[in-house]
Amino acid sequence: MSLPNHFELLATDGHARTGRLTTRHGMVQTPSFLPVGTAGAMKGMHWREVRDAGADIVLGNTYHLMLRPGAERIAALGGLQQFTGWGGPMLTDSGGFQVMSLSELRKVNEHAVTFRSHIDGAKVELSPERSIEVQRLLGSDIAMQMDECVRLPAERSDIERAMQLSLRWGERSRRAFETAPPGYMLFGIAQGGDVPTLRHVSARGLVDIGFHGYAIGGLAVGEPQSVMLAMIDETAPALPHDRPRYLMGVGTPEDILEAVARGIDMFDCVMPTRNGRHGMAFTRFGQINLRNARHADDPRPLDEESSWPATRSYSRAYLSHLVRSGETLGAMLLSEINIAYYQQLMHDMRAAIANGTFEDFKNQTRAHWARGDIAER
Amino acid sequence: MSLPNHFELLATDGHARTGRLTTRHGMVQTPSFLPVGTAGAMKGMHWREVRDAGADIVLGNTYHLMLRPGAERIAALGGLQQFTGWGGPMLTDSGGFQVMSLSELRKVNEHAVTFRSHIDGAKVELSPERSIEVQRLLGSDIAMQMDECVRLPAERSDIERAMQLSLRWGERSRRAFETAPPGYMLFGIAQGGDVPTLRHVSARGLVDIGFHGYAIGGLAVGEPQSVMLAMIDETAPALPHDRPRYLMGVGTPEDILEAVARGIDMFDCVMPTRNGRHGMAFTRFGQINLRNARHADDPRPLDEESSWPATRSYSRAYLSHLVRSGETLGAMLLSEINIAYYQQLMHDMRAAIANGTFEDFKNQTRAHWARGDIAER
Numbered sequence: 148m149s150l151p152n153h154f155e156l157l158a159t160d161g162h163a164r165t166g167r168l169t170t171r172h173g174m175v176q177t178p179s180f181l182p183v184g185t186a187g188a189m190k191g192m193h194w195r196e197v198r199d200a201g202a203d204i205v206l207g208n209t210y211h212l213m214l215r216p217g218a219e220r221i222a223a224l225g226g227l228q229q230f231t232g233w234g235g236p237m238l239t240d241s242g243g244f245q246v247m248s249l250s251e252l253r254k255v256n257e258h259a260v261t262f263r264s265h266i267d268g269a270k271v272e273l274s275p276e277r278s279i280e281v282q283r284l285l286g287s288d289i290a291m292q293m294d295e296c297v298r299l300p301a302e303r304s305d306i307e308r309a310m311q312l313s314l315r316w317g318e319r320s321r322r323a324f325e326t327a328p329p330g331y332m333l334f335g336i337a338q339g340g341d342v343p344t345l346r347h348v349s350a351r352g353l354v355d356i357g358f359h360g361y362a363i364g365g366l367a368v369g370e371p372q373s374v375m376l377a378m379i380d381e382t383a384p385a386l387p388h389d390r391p392r393y394l395m396g397v398g399t400p401e402d403i404l405e406a407v408a409r410g411i412d413m414f415d416c417v418m419p420t421r422n423g424r425h426g427m428a429f430t431r432f433g434q435i436n437l438r439n440a441r442h443a444d445d446p447r448p449l450d451e452e453s454s455w456p457a458t459r460s461y462s463r464a465y466l467s468h469l470v471r472s473g474e475t476l477g478a479m480l481l482s483e484i485n486i487a488y489y490q491q492l493m494h495d496m497r498a499a500i501a502n503g504t505f506e507d508f509k510n511q512t513r514a515h516w517a518r519g520d521i522a523e524r
Numbered sequence: 525m526s527l528p529n530h531f532e533l534l535a536t537d538g539h540a541r542t543g544r545l546t547t548r549h550g551m552v553q554t555p556s557f558l559p560v561g562t563a564g565a566m567k568g569m570h571w572r573e574v575r576d577a578g579a580d581i582v583l584g585n586t587y588h589l590m591l592r593p594g595a596e597r598i599a600a601l602g603g604l605q606q607f608t609g610w611g612g613p614m615l616t617d618s619g620g621f622q623v624m625s626l627s628e629l630r631k632v633n634e635h636a637v638t639f640r641s642h643i644d645g646a647k648v649e650l651s652p653e654r655s656i657e658v659q660r661l662l663g664s665d666i667a668m669q670m671d672e673c674v675r676l677p678a679e680r681s682d683i684e685r686a687m688q689l690s691l692r693w694g695e696r697s698r699r700a701f702e703t704a705p706p707g708y709m710l711f712g713i714a715q716g717g718d719v720p721t722l723r724h725v726s727a728r729g730l731v732d733i734g735f736h737g738y739a740i741g742g743l744a745v746g747e748p749q750s751v752m753l754a755m756i757d758e759t760a761p762a763l764p765h766d767r768p769r770y771l772m773g774v775g776t777p778e779d780i781l782e783a784v785a786r787g788i789d790m791f792d793c794v795m796p797t798r799n800g801r802h803g804m805a806f807t808r809f810g811q812i813n814l815r816n817a818r819h820a821d822d823p824r825p826l827d828e829e830s831s832w833p834a835t836r837s838y839s840r841a842y843l844s845h846l847v848r849s850g851e852t853l854g855a856m857l858l859s860e861i862n863i864a865y866y867q868q869l870m871h872d873m874r875a876a877i878a879n880g881t882f883e884d885f886k887n888q889t890r891a892h893w894a895r896g897d898i899a900e901r
Contacts, residue, residue, distance in 0.1 A: 188846055188853040216820065216845040224823055224841050232838055443593065446601055461609055464601050468593040469565055475852065476565040 150359050153332060154391045154412075158501045162383070162410040165500040168360075168391055170236040170288035171330040172228050175204045177391065178407045178496050180489045181238060181415035186211040187221075187231045190420050191475070191482040194233045200455065200483060201490030204236040204288075206415045209281055210245035214264050214271070218284035226286025238289035238415070240395075241278045241320075241336075244296050244364075255295065257312070275316040279323035279333075287331070291362065292320035294336040299370040306340035306365075313338045313364075314352040321356050332359035334393060340365055341374050343381040350385035360391035363411070367397045376405055383410040400429060400492055401516065404509055407496050419485030424478040426470035429488040430458070433516040437481070441523050442467040455487035527736050530709060531768045531789075535878045539760070539787040542877040545737075545768055547613040547665035548707040549605050552581045554768060555784045555873050557866045558615060558792035563588040564598075564608045567797050568852070568859040571610045577832065577860060578867030581613040581665075583792045586658055587622035591641050591648070595661035603663025615666035615792070617772070618655045618697075618713075621673050621741075632672065634689070652693040656700035656710075664708070668739065668772075669697035671713040676747040683717035690715045690741075691729040698733050709736035711770060717742055718751050720758040727762035737768035740788070744774045753782055760787040777806060777869055778893065781886055784873050796866050800858030803847035806865040807835070810893040814858070818900050819844040832864035 154177075156166040168175040182189055182197055185208045189197050197205060207227055212218065224230045227237050243260060246253055250262035250271075259274035275293040282290035294313035297306050317335045324333040335358035339345030353361055363382050366375045379394065386392055393413035394406050403414050419429060428435045430450050435442075442463040449466070453459045457480050469477030492512075499508035531554075533543040545552040559566055559574055562585045566574050574582060584604055589595060601607045604614050620637060623630055627639035627648075636651035650658075652670040659667035671690035674683050694712045701710040712735035716722030730738055740759050743752045756771065763769055770790035771783050780791050796806060805812045807827050812819075819840040826843070830836045834857050846854030869889075876885035 186845075186849045186851060187842070188849075188851040191852045191856075193853070193856065211849075215849055216841070220821060220841070223821065224839065230839070230842055230845075232842065444597060444600065462601065462607070464593070464597070465564070465607055465609065468563075468607075472563045472565075472588075472592055474563060474565040475568045475855070476570070478852070479568075479570065479856070 149357050150333070151329070152389060153330070153359060154389065156389060158503075160500045160503050160505040161408065163407050163496070163500045163505045164410055164412060165497045166391070166412065170204070170332070172234065172236045172288050173203060175236055176497060177412040178403075178493050179204060179413045180403065180493045181206040181413065182420065182486050182489075183208070183415055183417045184231070184233070185417075186215065187227065189482070191424065191479040192420070192486065194231065196483050197233070197486065198235070200487040201494055202486065204238060205233060207237050207239045207285065207287070208245060209239045209242035209278060209285065210249065212239075212285060213242060213281045214266050218281040222284040222286070228286060236288045237286075239282045239285055239287035239291065241275075241291045241293040242273055242281065243278065243293040246273055247296065257315070275319040276323040279320055283327060283331075289332045289334060289360070290324065290327075292317045292333065292335050292358070294338055294364055296338065296365045296368065297340055298368045299341055299365075299374075301340055303340075303342055303345075306338070306342055307345055310338040310340070310345050310349050314349065314356075317353060317358075318356050321358065334358055334360040334362050334391075336362040336364040336395070337382050337386070338365045339378075339382075341370055341378060343378070346378055346381045347385055350382050354385070354387060358390075360393060361386045362393040362395050364395045366394065367402070372402060372405075375402070376409065379406055379409045379411065400489065401513070403489075403492065404496070404512060408505070408509060419489050420482045423481030423485045426477070426481065427485075428466070428481055429485045431488075431515055432518070432520045435520055437463065437467045437470045445524055447521070447524070449484065453487075454491065455484060458484045458487065526734050527710075528706070529766060530707070530736060531766065533766060535880075537877045537880050537882040538785065540784050540873070540877045540882045541787055541789060542874045543768070543789065547581070547709070549611065549613045549665050550580060552613055553874060554789040555780075555870055555877075556581060556790045557780065557870045558583040558790065559797065559863050559866075560585070560792055560794045561608070561610070562794075563592065564604065566859070568801065568856040569797070569863065571608065573860050574610070574863060575612070577864040578871055579863065581615060582610060584614050584616045584662065584664070585622060586616045586619035586655065586662065587626065589616075589662060590619060590650075590658045591643050595658040599661040599663070605663060613665045614663075616659045616662055616664035616668065618652075618668045618670035619650050619658065620655065620670045623650055624673065634692075652696040653700040656697050660704060660708075666709045666711060666737070667701065669694045669710065669712050669735070671715055671741055673715065673742045673745065674717055675745045676718055676742075676751075678717055680717075680719055680722075683715070683719055684722055687715040687717070687722050687726050691726065691733075694730055694735075695733050698735065711735055711737040711739050711768075713739040713741040713772070714759050714763070715742045716755075716759075718747055718755060720755070723755055723758045724762055727759050731762070731764060735767075737770060738763045739770040739772050741772045743771065744779070749779060749782075752779070753786065756783055756786045756788065777866065778890070780866075780869065781873070781889060785882070785886060796862030797859045800862045801855040803854070803858065804862075805843070805858055806862045808865075808892055809895070809897045812897055814840065814844045814847045822901055824898070824901070826861065830864075831868065832861060835861045835864065
């Protein structure tokens with residue numbers, strides 16, 4: 148049985164698409180970049196800054212939230228949107244990916260993953276059904292099926308086993324989601340590593356199960372960008388044209404530009420905030436390392452034409468000083484500067500697609516990045 | 525020769541005073557609490573939040589700024605107010621106190637302090653003249669004389685030696701400051717530890733030299749509150765009635781309330797931000813430890829009647845989660861909540877002094893703190 152569709156495609160330009168997704172907590176414009184608020188908070192940013200920067204949806208990590216403060220506690224406090232004060236749409240991952248990367252002593256079998264919490268060592272079982280239950284308790288607008296993600300390079304047999312397991316878990320996730328009230332969404336996740344035929348099998352399998360939207364998982368896990376883009380080319384056309392497509396855990400501005408060109412609608416990544424904490428700024432001129440000595444005496448802002456106040460007002464010298472001194476304010480400013488840049492990029496892509504000028508926009512943006520930073524003073 | 529007076533006393537109530545200090549970068553209302561922006565940044569706060577919380581002047585630490593990014597660099601970038609983007613009045617300490625507490629291999633003689641930088645181990649000399657030069661390069665609205673501060677308890681002979689040295693350094697600081705353009709101020713610092721007669725000698729000596737304002741130093745360095753208040757009682761009456769009086773490095777809200785009652789006009793302290801980073805909130809109900817288990821499921825805000833948005837909107841449960849998870853946002857929110865509480869307290873004291881109701885205000889505020897937090901749910 149097909150699930151209701153909350154996605155509306157507004158325009159396409161080549162394979163690129165722009166649309167909107169209606170959630171219980173507000174509208175999401177696509178292509179959309181989801182800032183990652185891991186444990187119910189954006190690192191170094193107030194929620195109002197996330198909103199002001201142009202984000203209309205954020206991601207929360209089920210693994211972190213189920214361990215602390217706990218899904219039942221968040222449910223009792225009105226759900227994640229109210230608990231955090233963000234208020235807007237939230238997508239949660241299934242928790243499976245972080246069980247693999249953060250916990251100890253994990254054991255995967257057909258039924259579930261068993262692991263020890265990285266916080267207190269407690270033994271926890273996460274099944275596809277429990278993952279959905281947790282995401283429902285969190286009040287997630289978009290829940291993700293539990294899957295198994297294989298780091299690349301990997302043996303084809305491992306990739307295939309994990310992909311088939313993910314399909315079976317997808318079916319169980321869909322069944323577990325059936326009692327969710329209308330308006331909440333469940334996305335399936337295509338796996339298949341870097342093997343085109345497995346990607347096709349996975350996509351077809353997911354479509355047979357039927358989800359509100361479809362994610363492409365298992366990319367940005369160690370493979371070159373060319374492989375990632377090739378796998379998008381293999382997978383996206385096999386997904387329903389009228390449903391949202393979400394490329395998980397991606398990526399650089401360039402990754403996102405290229406993936407939008409290939410028909411992707413949604414992205415999430417820690418890169419803008421994580422790199423911000425390490426003194427890197429994403430700008431129209433490409434990525435700028437504020438630890439570079441050339442900035443220490445430079446009174447100019449990162450980009451005087453930016454629409455984001457911190458990007459056009461704070462001097463490179465001041466940002467450089469904050470980064471070198473390890474001041475929290477440096478991480479705070481660079482996180483908002485980077486999130487604002489990502490959101491501006493998404494905004495500009497949406498406008499270009501609506502105008503039918505996406506290819507031009509893409510070429511100009513790449514050319515700008517390639518020219519690099521403004522000349523040293 | 526007496527220096528021009530930029531302080532205007534508007535009202536007194538008992539020994540408590542309210543007034544205003546006119547600086548080159550704006551007006552300061554007293555009693556005033558100066559948030560500490562050590563190295564040109566407030567830890568965990570944007571400057572606009574410092575301003576919105578009600579601060580009209582902040583403190584920068586000369587020791588940190590001279591070592592990184594360097595006073596000459598800040599001067600070339602337009603001074604500390606422009607460099608940081610704060611824009612408003614700034615007071616800088618002399619650097620002497622932090623040489624004593626942070627650097628290694630320091631050596632004090634009549635001429636200067638020699639030390640090794642805690643950042644790169646470079647050997648640096650700081651004399652009263654260089655301290656003034658550095659503070660002038662920083663563009664500080666209020667510079668402090670270099671002094672030697674003795675940690676209590678201490679031998680009377682040590683206290684006396686440091687006090688006399690501080691007087692001689694005060695005189696040299698005053699001479700070095702003579703070329704400063706009009707509108708910038710230099711404050712002398714009274715020392716004398718916990719010995720009343722030495723406090724009198726110090727205060728009289730400073731008045732003979734003549735400064736724009738007078739600080740009481742060498743308190744909040746290990747002595748009980750009763751000793752601190754007694755030393756204020758000894759020192760304040762010996763300072764000119766028409767000049768601002770600044771109690772350095774103090775303190776808790778209670779310390780401040782009691783010191784204002786004894787005629788102090790200005791305060792600075794890292795406590796609101798430092799305690800905020802450690803999960804403590806200053807409120808109308810006293811200090812609240814958000815690590816306490818009682819808050820984990822409590823949907824109520826810290827103080828629903830607060831005029832500060834974060835204090836009345838975020839739940840104790842969310843703040844508790846952020847603190848336990850070590851999320852930066854927890855430190856950010858509690859820092860602004862605490863700075864806002866301190867500024868509200870200063871605002872309310874100013875109003876009470878102007879209305880002639882300071883004693884009532886003081887008793888009510890103390891009674892509120894003594895009642896403690898709202899009942900557990």
